[in-house]
Amino acid sequence: MKQALEILLDDRVQRIFDCFSACFGIRIIYFTPEGEELRVGLNYPDSHYCVRAQEAVFGKATCLQLDAVKRAEATRLRRLLCYECHAGCREAVVPIYMEEVLLGFMMMGQFRARRRMPAAVSDQCRSAACRRGLDEAYQALPYFPEEKIENILGLFRVLVDYIVAGSLITLKGSLAVKAICDHLQANVGRTPTLPEAAAMVNRSVSGVAHLFKQQVGRSYKQTLIEFKLQSAEQHLRTHPELRIREVAAKVGYQDPFLFSRIYRKHRGFPPSLFRSRLMTADVAGLPQGVGAAAHEHA
Structure with a gap:
């Protein structure tokens, strides 16, 4: 599209997102094709761990760039994509299409499948205090074993299909x-x-x-x-x-x-x-x- 699409989201989308976030304690977001947030479950902000990791280690631009790369990859593959970010958080993104028209993306994430913060993150901390603070924030993230993550992803796919099939997303x-x-x-x-x-x-x-x-x-x-x-x-x-x-x-x-x-x-x-x-x-x-x-x- 040469200009931004004006997306209309049914109020039920927000209720679905709120319930999902309440059940799992993780962020779920609807993005426009350009990457603008339109809906966030329970209006959850970025996790404390993500904010601290951006400030102390990676920088926010690095995280935003990875998100954009993964949205582009999901668009190319036309399917849900699950990945681990630089800081060790799990994320999942899926493109939303109506036939051939890309209406945006649904994304969930900022949870962990590891018991310990990745060594690649702790090794870049400039001080022991920074390392302790990051580790405490990492441990506060929702933790799910791999088998439960698969079930959460399955539910996420079902929600996406329901929202699209129910015409809960339209264009002005x-x-x-x-x-x-x-x-x-x-x-x-x-x-x-x-x-x-x-x-x-x-x-x-x-x-x-x-x-x-x-x-x-x-x-x-x-x-x-x-x-x-x-x-x-x-x-x-x-x-x-x-x-x-x-x-x-x-x-x-x-x-x-x-x-x-x-x-x-x-x-x-x-x-x-x-x-x-x-x-x-x-x-x-x-x-x-x-x-x-x-x-x-x-």
Whole structure:
């Protein structure tokens, strides 16, 4: 997305997060795609151990960078990722998608699976007092053995699935249209139906149809066709040697004659004339309605 999405979270998301944090004593957070915190279970701050480790050893920038790297990795893998941070805390992050639209991340963490603070942390302490203070803060973190961590992660996955399936996360109207349009432009070779586009942003079919009429000024189908025609024209600008059937296939039309009919209907002339004018550097002078006299060569 070129601009930040305006995410709408149902109040039930906060209640779910609060109950999760109350049960396990750990942080659970919802992040925007850009990394901004939108919801935190019980409004838990960073643990005392994390704050002290950042101040005394690693620096906050190091922790933020690792979080960003793991969010990017989870996005690439499109699955939950569990890892141990520099300070020895366990974290887990999972990307939240509606079809192909990334809406953000759910993350939980700041608990431990070790009995003792990692030696890599204690070795970097500058004094015995610093080491003792960090160790005390580490011991105060919630501790879970590996088998229980697996169960907590399983519950975390179930909560994520429930929140997504229950449409507890949506996009504000204008940005729902933008999310669909961005997806159509990025995947112009596909032809998603209106119900598929509505599911992409967790909206009703009638609601998305109304939004397109209201905000774009044309129907969803007309918008989809326009994106395909614009893409076809760009292909012809950059590769005028392409045959019309090749351009048609690139924008999702396996039948070049259907593509030519649609192009002529919406532009008033055939795509072959657009291409020939490009090759003579005179595309700006295309007349509206010249198509009736032109002959199409696919």
